[in-house]
Amino acid sequence: DSGVTQTPKHLITATGQRVTLRCSPRSGDLSVYWYQQSLDQGLQFLIQYYNGEERAKGNILERFSAQQFPDLHSELNLSSLELGDSALYFCASSGTGPPSTDTQYFGPGTRLTVL
């Protein structure tokens, strides 16, 4: 158990809908990262937050947004969902902010299926 929790575990929804994925980092970790893993692909970095502020951005679509709240949990919002958004979404956390080689600890992921 990495100490990172993600809810829900599974999510099935229809095209055009909006969903929110939630992540609680390890106790004391200030950084939260979101990754997307599509079928047979590596993990694609989406976005990083550090202590409530956006710190790094990857290939995140404009239809996706994220935020980190004062209690350090984070939410990833996916809107106008398309079939291609079906994927595993992982959250990771680490202790410190950039620049840092602090180990990222991953949650179990949320499997999103868009029908």
Next chain:
Amino acid sequence: DQQVKQNSPSLSVQEGRISILNCDYTNSMFDYFLWYKKYPAEGPTFLISISSIKDKNEDGRFTVFLNKSAKHLSLHIVPSQPGDSAVYFCAAMDQGAQKLVFGQGTRLTINP
């Protein structure tokens, strides 16, 4: 543009033998490299890392080798055990950019 590549989608190794997983990268700005292991229905778990100032890092049965001139790293597992069966992801970071870039993963199967 795949900056980190794991060209072998799968690898099968006999228990007790050496497993060698390979990874190539293209971005010369990468200065920190990691290996993660992933079991089904779980998130990736950190295994071992290496800074670009080193060419080898060892942790128990796991050793990572870095060849900067070839932009290549490898993970050696000796001896391989059935519990090592998992998907292994290579990842690289440009510490200035603070983004981890992952390879596609290699599924390692250890046969008894």
